[in-house]
Amino acid sequence: MKTATLTGRGGTWVAAKARPNGSATSLAYGVIEMASTVSRQDFLKLTGIGIGALAFSELGFDLAKATAIKRELRIANATESRSICPYCAVGCSMIAYTRPDTNGQPQLLQIEGDPDSPVNEGRLCPKGATALQLASSNRRVEHPMYRAPGATAWQQLTWDDMLDKLARRIKDSRDRTFVAVDKKGNLVNRVDGIAFTGGATFSSEEGYFAAKVMRGLGLVYLEQQARV
Amino acid sequence: MTTLLETSKWSERRRRSAELVERWAFAAEVLGFYQALLDTQEAIFAETRERSLEPSQVAAFSAEFAVPRVIETSIDRGPERLGAALLERFHEVEVDEIVRRWLGDGALSAVERYLARAATGPILEALDQNAVSAATEGPRDDRHCPACGGVPQLSYFATSAEDLVTAHRYLECSRCATAWPFTRMACASCGEEETKNLSVFSEAGSLEAELSGGIVKHLAGAGKDARPVAQFPHLRVDGCQTCKHYILNVDLSRDGRAVPVVDELAALPLDLYAKELGLTKIAPNLMGF
Ligand code: SF4
Ligand SMILES: [Zn+2]
Ligand SMILES: [Zn+2]
Numbered sequence: 001m002k003t004a005t006l007t008g009r010g011g012t013w014v015a016a017k018a019r020p021n022g023s024a025t026s027l028a029y030g031v032i033e034m035a036s037t038v039s040r041q042d043f044l045k046l047t048g049i050g051i052g053a054l055a056f057s058e059l060g061f062d063l064a065k066a067t068a069i070k071r072e073l074r075i076a077n078a079t080e081s082r083s084i085c086p087y088c089a090v091g092c093s094m095i096a097y098t099r100p101d102t103n104g105q106p107q108l109l110q111i112e113g114d115p116d117s118p119v120n121e122g123r124l125c126p127k128g129a130t131a132l133q134l135a136s137s138n139r140r141v142e143h144p145m146y147r148a149p150g151a152t153a154w155q156q157l158t159w160d161d162m163l164d165k166l167a168r169r170i171k172d173s174r175d176r177t178f179v180a181v182d183k184k185g186n187l188v189n190r191v192d193g194i195a196f197t198g199g200a201t202f203s204s205e206e207g208y209f210a211a212k213v214m215r216g217l218g219l220v221y222l223e224q225q226a227r228v
Numbered sequence: 229m230t231t232l233l234e235t236s237k238w239s240e241r242r243r244r245s246a247e248l249v250e251r252w253a254f255a256a257e258v259l260g261f262y263q264a265l266l267d268t269q270e271a272i273f274a275e276t277r278e279r280s281l282e283p284s285q286v287a288a289f290s291a292e293f294a295v296p297r298v299i300e301t302s303i304d305r306g307p308e309r310l311g312a313a314l315l316e317r318f319h320e321v322e323v324d325e326i327v328r329r330w331l332g333d334g335a336l337s338a339v340e341r342y343l344a345r346a347a348t349g350p351i352l353e354a355l356d357q358n359a360v361s362a363a364t365e366g367p368r369d370d371r372h373c374p375a376c377g378g379v380p381q382l383s384y385f386a387t388s389a390e391d392l393v394t395a396h397r398y399l400e401c402s403r404c405a406t407a408w409p410f411t412r413m414a415c416a417s418c419g420e421e422e423t424k425n426l427s428v429f430s431e432a433g434s435l436e437a438e439l440s441g442g443i444v445k446h447l448a449g450a451g452k453d454a455r456p457v458a459q460f461p462h463l464r465v466d467g468c469q470t471c472k473h474y475i476l477n478v479d480l481s482r483d484g485r486a487v488p489v490v491d492e493l494a495a496l497p498l499d500l501y502a503k504e505l506g507l508t509k510i511a512p513n514l515m516g517f
Contacts, residue, residue, distance in 0.1 A: 056307075056309065057515075057516055057517065058338040058339075058516045059306075059307060059309065059310045059313075059338060059339065059342060059515060059516040060306075060307030060308055060309025060310045060311075061257055061258055061307050061515065061516075062257055062307075063496065063500065065253060065254035065256075066254040066255070066496035066497045066500055067497075067500055068254070069254050069459070069496075069497040070496075070497035070498075070500040070501050070504075073431060073459070073497060073498075073501060074431060074432040074433075075429050075430065075431050075432070075465075075501060076429070076430070076432060077427045077428070077429055078427075078428040078429070078430050078435065078464075079423060079424070079427075079428070080412075080413050080423050080426065080428055081423055082413070082423075095394070095412065095413070097428070097435055097436075099430075099435065108437075109435035109436060109437040109438060110435040110436035110437060111436070112394040112436070113392070113393060113394040114394070114412065115394050115395060115396045115397065115412055116396075116411050116412050116413075121393075122388065122393050122394035122395060122396070123390075123392060123393045123394075124392050124393075124394075125392070126392065129392050132436065132437060136437075
């Protein structure tokens with residue numbers, strides 16, 4: 001009887017070539033001794049008995065080393081999804097890769113241009129190429145930050161404080177620069193002292209809302225980066 | 229010009245095999261044998277070019293010229309089991325018929341497939357597309373080789389000239405090594421396009437966020453030193469839950485020195501992994517994996 005020792009996660013086993021069930025033709029690895037820390041299923045996986053994998057391939061290659069490496073691999077099922085770059089009106093097509101994190105939540109780990117798209121044929125501009133960071137950058141500023149006039153350091157504010165500050169400034173600037181009647185005597189009711197710029201990641205709804213609010217205040221200098 | 233390019237194909241395969249033997253000890257046996265076989269295959273390729281073969285002569289030429297050379301190399305340098313099986317096979321069955329079945333659609337045993345492919349593959353590679361077409365049978369659609377109708381051996385992402393351009397995906401034929409463009413997100417076996425049925429099994433450490441280290445918030449092990457290191461950053465298993473097939477994909481933008489056919493042969497742990505998931509490769513490769 002030929003025996004072999006197998007070492008793997010959780011212990012060492014001794015396996016032996018034996019003829020099971022009295023069969024004279026089929027050779028199989030039979031278990032003589034098994035460490036108690038490992039379930040039978042694990043053992044079968046390790047030795048490859050359960051799933052029909054063999055120590056040698058069909059053509060006779062030794063698979064022991066490759067099997068050992070396979071056991072160490074940390075592989076996860078990534079999902080590819082098609083998406084569209086939110087940054088501008090070109091509307092480049094993207095492939096987004098997500099993989100479950102340790103809690104099983106999908107985690108976005110890669111975005112690239114979709115080579116099959118007739119719009120961009122795999123290409124992204126430098127801005128679109130950084131779209132991953134829009135979703136999950138660890139450099140994202142998560143609190144309102146304030147730097148007082150003349151100050152060199154930033155200071156963290158609460159949302160309430162920041163909103164109060166903004167409302168105050170908008171009100172003051174609007175009061176100071178409001179033009180009810182222009183030089184020719186036309187009734188215009190406009191604010192010349194504030195301008196508004198919408199960012200590229202604005203959704204359509206946010207853009208619509210912002211335009212309404214700003215026009216309501218009398219702003220005429222409204223700009224919005226063109227987008228899809 | 230063509231001849232120069234085509235000849236360098238063999239030296240490229242040789243170069244990559246030598247590189248991977250150094251890097252991946254687990255593939256040393258397979259690649260060591262493949263290196264020996266490459267010399268034989270290149271000789272077959274060169275002889276085919278010399279003879280300006282007619283399509284109808286392929287099987288006979290393979291049986292007379294190529295097969296004996298492949299058998300010799302295989303017995304000499306291949307695994308014992310293969311050598312023993314080849315010795316038997318050579319006396320047993322009409323080799324010509326095995327090659328014909330390989331060029332057609334017939335089913336072959338693992339050893340027969342190996343023999344026919346190792347010997348006849350380089351012949352097809354040496355012929356022009358019309359000749360290959362005339363010598364072979366098989367469907368001609370986007371999931372089959374446009375030249376010979378064979379099924380794809382592997383999939384690869386080409387390199388692109390610019391950093392911000394993602395290049396096309398190609399499939400490479402398991403019979404004649406012709407490559408053709410294919411949709412990035414579709415199963416190369418059944419054509420499934422629903423991405424929830426298309427599983428991409430990639431190693432931790434192989435995606436952009438992990439490779440660049442710590443851009444992504446809450447990424448496990450993020451940060452330059454702690455980030456997971458992938459052993460196969462340029463390889464992945466593209467599986468399909470609909471037809472339960474898989475194909476290995478080589479991303480040349482991740483490793484510009486990779487030669488898809490060689491890397492695919494050497495990626496044994498990924499094949500073992502896929503098998504464990506219950507997936508079958510669309511076509512077993514030259515070495516039967
Ligand atoms: S921002 Fe760049 S990548 Fe995004 S849609 Fe516009 S051109 Fe395309
Ligand atoms: Zn082909
Ligand atoms: Zn499929």
